[in-house]
Amino acid sequence: MPSPSPNETYKQILEEMKKHIAGKTETIELMLIALVANGHTLLEGVPGVAKTTMTKALASTIEADFKRLQGTPDLMPKDIVGYTYADSDGSVKYQKGPVFTNILLVDELNRAPPKTMSALLETLEERQVSVGGQTMPLLKPFIAFATQNPLTIEGTEPLPKVLADRFIMKISVDYPSMEEEQEMLRIKEREEKVEVRKIIGTQDVLSLQEQAKSVQLPDEVAQYITRIVAATRKDIHVVMGGSPRSDLAFMQCGKAKALLEGRSQVTREDIKFLAKPVLSHRIAVRATGGIGVHGIIDGIVATLQ
Numbered sequence: 371m372p373s374p375s376p377n378e379t380y381k382q383i384l385e386e387m388k389k390h391i392a393g394k395t396e397t398i399e400l401m402l403i404a405l406v407a408n409g410h411t412l413l414e415g416v417p418g419v420a421k422t423t424m425t426k427a428l429a430s431t432i433e434a435d436f437k438r439l440q441g442t443p444d445l446m447p448k449d450i451v452g453y454t455y456a457d458s459d460g461s462v463k464y465q466k467g468p469v470f471t472n473i474l475l476v477d478e479l480n481r482a483p484p485k486t487m488s489a490l491l492e493t494l495e496e497r498q499v500s501v502g503g504q505t506m507p508l509l510k511p512f513i514a515f516a517t518q519n520p521l522t523i524e525g526t527e528p529l530p531k532v533l534a535d536r537f538i539m540k541i542s543v544d545y546p547s548m549e550e551e552q553e554m555l556r557i558k559e560r561e562e563k564v565e566v567r568k569i570i571g572t573q574d575v576l577s578l579q580e581q582a583k584s585v586q587l588p589d590e591v592a593q594y595i596t597r598i599v600a601a602t603r604k605d606i607h608v609v610m611g612g613s614p615r616s617d618l619a620f621m622q623c624g625k626a627k628a629l630l631e632g633r634s635q636v637t638r639e640d641i642k643f644l645a646k647p648v649l650s651h652r653i654a655v656r657a658t659g660g661i662g663v664h665g666i667i668d669g670i671v672a673t674l675q
Contacts, residue, residue, distance in 0.1 A: 376406075376578055377632035382569045383431045389566055390427045391420060392557055393550035399630075400541050400647055401428055401515070406578045406626035409538025409619065410494050410514040412479075412529075412651060419543045420554075421517040425475045428515075433571035434472035435509065441478040447489035451499045464501060469493055472509050472572055479516040480529055491533045511575045531610060531654055538619045539644075540651035542664075578629065585625040586635045594638050594674070595620040598645065601670045602653055607661050610654040619648045645671050 374382065380402060387398055397413075401424065404411040413421040429436040439450065452467035468474060469490075479487065493499055497508045516537070518529065534540070546554065570578075595617055603611030623644050624636035650663045661669075 373574075375632060376581060376629045379570060379574070379578070380630040383428070386431045386566045386569060387424070387427045390430075390557060391424055392553035393546055394420065394424060394543070397424065397541055397543055398428070399627075400539060401425070402630060403623050403626045403644075404515075404539055405511075405513055405575065406582050406629060407538055407619075407622040408511065408513070408579045409622060410516070410536070412534065412537045412540040413515060413517045413543055414520065414540055415517075415543030416520060416545075419545060421543050422475065422477055424543075425473075425515040425517070427566065429473045429475070430566040431569045432473065432575065433568045434511075434575070436473045436475070437468040437471040438475040438477065439468050441476060441480065441482040443481060443483060445482045445486045447486050450486065450490050451493055452501060454501055464504070467499070469499060469508060469512075469514075470506075472511055472513070472575075474512070474514040476514060476516040478519060480518040484530070487529065487533060491536050495536045509572075511572060511579065529651075531652065534651040535613055535615050537651060538623060539647035541647050542650070578626075582622070582625045582629045585628045585633070587621055587625065588635055591624070591636050591638055591641065592621075594641055595624075597674055598641065598649075598670055601674060602649060602666070605666055605670070607656055607666055608653055609656055612649050612652045616649060616652055620644060623648060642671055 380399075383402060384395070384398060391398065401411060405428070413425070415421055426436075439445075448467070450467050450469055452465050452470070454462055454464050457463045476490065479490075482490075493508075494514050497512055499506050499508065599612040599616045599620075602608055602616075605611070620641055621636075624640045627640045627644065628634070628636050645667050646664055649667050653663050653666065655661070655663055655666065
């Protein structure tokens with residue numbers, strides 16, 4: 371029996387996640403794009419808008435190891451990467467931290483101290499841990515989803531831009547519509563009766579990531595990407611524009627999106643769809659600008675033809 375196409379796989383995962391999630395189709399698509407693009411993702415929203423539930427639902431459709439971390443003010447680097455200790459026989463042993471997994475969920479990352487956030491994000495980028503003079507690679511695949519509350523919520527710390535830049539996307543999770551909230555009640559009512567199927571395994575994820583690399587990026591789309599990123603650096607309301615990582619994120623996510631939709635080429639429409647998730651956490655806006663990050667991105671996309 372032939373393996374399902376990437377597009378069929380996407381539809382099956384979406385169908386399974388819908389057993390636990392009301393609405394949020396675009397958010398789920400972006401999370402799957404990040405998975406196939408082999409990039410870590412920030413999910414930002416007020417408490418209770420299903421950020422954690424969506425990540426757990428996605429993990430439940432994959433035959434893979436899953437671990438969860440809770441960001442707290444007293445979270446230490448060793449709680450993430452692990453630590454060495456002396457065993458009863460005098461030998462030095464290493465206790466692995468929760469980063470040694472396939473899918474890691476970090477709840478409320480911006481409640482953790484800056485030192486701990488830095489330790490985690492360096493590990494996410496390098497996909498390895500160095501402890502006691504030894505360097506150990508993380509599992510493959512390794513994808514982290516971190517949730518964060520808006521910075522106006524008490525008890526949170528802003529993620530430094532240089533660290534947030536290492537996440538391939540930031541997805542804003544808004545309040546649900548009234549219809550979605552009503553559906554959520556029905557889902558919760560029958561939740562115990564619903565079991566989510568495993569759709570793919572770790573080797574399938576690695577295969578999708580490899581297939582995405584073969585999707586073509588036409589010259590005209592590559593030029594469109596660089597023009598958008600360059601425009602963020604020139605906008606009068608912006609203190610710091612998108613870094614070169616923005617270009618790479620557009621390319622990787624664009625290829626993943628095209629693959630999941632059954633196409634062999636990235637289009638300008640893909641880049642427009644990805645503009646806010648790819649750029650919103652990489653841009654610093656002047657306090658006196660009067661225009662939010664999303665407004666600036668919308669203006670750039672509308673202006674560039």
